[in-house]
Amino acid sequence: MEAFFLQFLLAGEEVITLTGIVLFFGGAILGLLFLKPTFRLRRVSYIWLLVIANLIITISSSLALLSAQAIAAGMLSVLILFIGFCFFGAGMLIAFGSLARANDAYGKRSKGWMGIVPIVCLALWLSPPHEGVGSVPAPRSKFSRYILDPVLVIVALAAMGMMNLFIDQLEDIPASAPELDASTSERVLRAMSVEQIFRDTAREMQPQLPMRVDQITILTAVSADGNSLFFDYSVEQQIDLPNDFENGLRENICSPDVFGTAIERGGRFISTYVGPDGNQIAAFVISQCP
Numbered sequence: 001m002e003a004f005f006l007q008f009l010l011a012g013e014e015v016i017t018l019t020g021i022v023l024f025f026g027g028a029i030l031g032l033l034f035l036k037p038t039f040r041l042r043r044v045s046y047i048w049l050l051v052i053a054n055l056i057i058t059i060s061s062s063l064a065l066l067s068a069q070a071i072a073a074g075m076l077s078v079l080i081l082f083i084g085f086c087f088f089g090a091g092m093l094i095a096f097g098s099l100a101r102a103n104d105a106y107g108k109r110s111k112g113w114m115g116i117v118p119i120v121c122l123a124l125w126l127s128p129p130h131e132g133v134g135s136v137p138a139p140r141s142k143f144s145r146y147i148l149d150p151v152l153v154i155v156a157l158a159a160m161g162m163m164n165l166f167i168d169q170l171e172d173i174p175a176s177a178p179e180l181d182a183s184t185s186e187r188v189l190r191a192m193s194v195e196q197i198f199r200d201t202a203r204e205m206q207p208q209l210p211m212r213v214d215q216i217t218i219l220t221a222v223s224a225d226g227n228s229l230f231f232d233y234s235v236e237q238q239i240d241l242p243n244d245f246e247n248g249l250r251e252n253i254c255s256p257d258v259f260g261t262a263i264e265r266g267g268r269f270i271s272t273y274v275g276p277d278g279n280q281i282a283a284f285v286i287s288q289c290p
Contacts, residue, residue, distance in 0.1 A: 005077045007192075009067060020087050024057075027088035028116045031095025036109065041100035046125055049097035051159050053090040060086030091116075104129050194267040197259075198224035210234075217273075229259065231271040238275050241282050254289035263289050 008015070041049070060083045070079040098115025102108060105127035114124040192200075202224040205211075211219040213233070221232040253269050254260040263269060263286060273281040 005080050006071070008080065009076070019084070020061075023084050023087040024091040025116065027091025028095045029091075031092040032099065032112055032116070035092070035096050035099055037096060037100040037103065039100055040104035040129070041097055042104060042129075043101075043125055043127075046097055046101040047157075050094065053093045053097075054160050056086050056090045056093070060090075098124060101125070106130050194227045194262045194265050195224075197262045198227070198229040198267065201229060227262075227266055228268045228270060229262075231269070233271065233273045235273050235275050235281055238277065239281070241273070245282075246284050249284055250286050250289070253286050260289050263287065 008019075063079060063083055066079060067076065070076040094115055095112065098121075099109045099112035101115065101124055102110070102112040105111070105124060107130040111124070114120045202222045205222040209219060209221065213219055216236045216239070218234045218236070219231060220234045221230070223230045223232075249271065252258060254263060259267065259269050267287075269286040270283070271286075272283045275281045
């Protein structure tokens, strides 16, 4: 199961976001179908229920920052399932509140669907109490209606604004912010296909090129083609590479936290060295590790 959730985490931000949306609206739709609250929910109470649902989503989204630690502890599946449950539960909570608000605004639950439709939900929130069906709440004091309620609404709106700002800031945090130890990195790599490892490596390194490796060697190009990764070097002096150069290169490339895992699974690392005259000095193909 951990491997499945690693693949899900590596599928990309679009897939993760879409899954959260599906879980949220799935919970909301199921709530509208099966929940049957019989009480009335006032406008102020309804907006605070929305604040609570928003808070659930905010806290659960922030837990995604613990993904690296969860991978290292073998608890990634627990973390992702918990976050998914929170999104689903937030949808159910909004559906429950919308049905109860519809009781108060329209005297029937059937208009609770308005609570999960953008813009339309404002009509559900702003509608005054319906007096034709069921018991009408007892009259409230002027202080509650004209002072306390507006203050509660302003505080609720400010709270939702702050949570939305926090969510926006979370989206700006790189997914790779937490450092992974060697064993965790290897576990992540084993969950990725060789093609994906090489494709991601090339994409991440290309903006950094050309990259000076030492006093006379510059990495000029990195590209991927299926299960092959190509590193092209330019050597600024005409030299003969040492006899043990290939062994040292192989030892470095075959490290588990470099490309050892990918090569072990059928990948090929191909490095080419070109001299100052444009002629090839040497080329090495590493397709097996000791």
